[in-house]
Amino acid sequence: MPGSVDNAARRDPGAELARRAARRIGEYLTTHPGVDQDTIQGELAGVDALVVPREATVLLAKILLLLAQGEGVNVMPDSAELTTQQAADFLNVSRPYLIKLLESDKIPYHQDPLPSSRHPPADQVP
DSSP states (O other): OTTOOOHHHHHOTHHHHHHHHHHHHHHHHHHSTTOSEEEEOOTTOTTOOEEEEHHHHHHHHHHHHHHHTTOOOOOOOTTOBOOHHHHHHHHTSOHHHHHHHHHTTSSOOEEOSSTTOEEOBGGGOO
C-alpha cells in the first residue's frame, strides 16, 4: 500500500535509511555495469571519497537490504573455521546431530590435536 511503513521500519529507525541507501547503490550498480571499482562519497563528505572494489559495493547493497528488512547480518570470511556449536547454530541443528554429520564425512572438518575439538570450515557448512 502506498505510503505505508512496514514493521521493520517501525522497529528500527535505521531501516528506512538502509532501504534508501540500498536503493541508491542498486541504481548505481545497474547504471554502471562492468566497473572494477566504485567511488563512494558521503552526502556531507565534501571532496573525501572512499574507493572500494565492486565486490564490496555489491556486498554493502545486500547488507543494507537485509538491514532494511529488519534482519541481522554477520560477515565471515570463507577461510574461517567454526566451532561445532557455531556450525550447529548456523544449521539450526543440535550439536550432537552436527557431530554425527561430521563423523559420517557429510561435512568436512579439521581435527585439532585434542580429540574432542573439530572445526568445520565456514565455506563447507551447507
